[in-house]
Amino acid sequence: MSIRENWEIFQDDLEAASKKYGRSVSDITVMAVSKTRSVDEILAAGEAGLALFGENRVEEASEKFSVLDSESYPLYLIGHLQSNKVSRIGARFAGVHSVDSMKIAKRLSAHRKEGKLPLEILLQVNTSGEESKSGFTDFNSFVEEAQEIAELPYLQLRGLMTMAPFVDDERVVRDCFAECREWSERISRLIEGGLILSMGMSSDYPWAVAEGSTMIRIGTSIFGARE
Numbered sequence: 212m213s214i215r216e217n218w219e220i221f222q223d224d225l226e227a228a229s230k231k232y233g234r235s236v237s238d239i240t241v242m243a244v245s246k247t248r249s250v251d252e253i254l255a256a257g258e259a260g261l262a263l264f265g266e267n268r269v270e271e272a273s274e275k276f277s278v279l280d281s282e283s284y285p286l287y288l289i290g291h292l293q294s295n296k297v298s299r300i301g302a303r304f305a306g307v308h309s310v311d312s313m314k315i316a317k318r319l320s321a322h323r324k325e326g327k328l329p330l331e332i333l334l335q336v337n338t339s340g341e342e343s344k345s346g347f348t349d350f351n352s353f354v355e356e357a358q359e360i361a362e363l364p365y366l367q368l369r370g371l372m373t374m375a376p377f378v379d380d381e382r383v384v385r386d387c388f389a390e391c392r393e394w395s396e397r398i399s400r401l402i403e404g405g406l407i408l409s410m411g412m413s414s415d416y417p418w419a420v421a422e423g424s425t426m427i428r429i430g431t432s433i434f435g436a437r438e
């Protein structure tokens with residue numbers, strides 16, 4: 212099926228999930244996750260109506276998006292950023308939605324020069340407790356750290372991002388999303404603009420919607436299965 216057809220079907224599914232959980236579909240933004248996809252596939256997604264793009268590797272993202280205009284194809288990093296690669300987050304990136312440590316936040320702030328638009332950031336929280344996932348884990352220190360990050364220049368703290376474990380257990384998955392929402396409530400006064408809660412992927416987004424997600428990151432359901 213074409214990307215356009217996939218996207219049409221997905222929008223119907225999202226509408227149904229939103230209705231089921233008493234959410235308004237207009238409160239949920241879809242980010243197209245284009246990792247491993249070609250520039251042509253990304254163009255097709257943009258033409259079908261997708262307006263935000265997420266990638267999880269800096270080099271791959273920079274290369275592909277350098278030929279796409281930043282207004283129609285705004286780019287966000289959603290994967291772990293190594294501190295020695297912070298300098299590669301240039302003006303082409305609209306945001307980093309996977310800021311997982313104070314160190315990275317400080318480096319991003321120092322690197323983002325005056326005159327450029329501020330970098331939109333989400334703090335990634337590890338609510339599943341899995342070691343393979345990055346993110347803030349200690350709630351007690353988190354509120355203080357978030358406060359410090361919110362005060363850094365050239366960054367705009369917009370909210371939180373989390374990933375649930377890849378399991379079928381609705382309770383386990385929803386608890387992760389609910390925890391992320393609870394963390395966000397504790398830092399809501401630090402958020403500039405509307406709060407973004409980036410939670411949910413192709414396989415688990417209905418449960419994220421149920422728990423208050425405002426942004427879902429969708430790859431497979433738009434582009435098809437990755438190799």
Ligand SMILES: *Cc1c(COP(=O)(O)O)cnc(C)c1O
Nearest residue numbers: 244267289412413428429430431
């Ligand atoms: C790959 C990826 C997604 C999208 O996953 P799909 O299952 O293909 O929808 C979402 N978020 C992150 C952080 C990812 O790396």
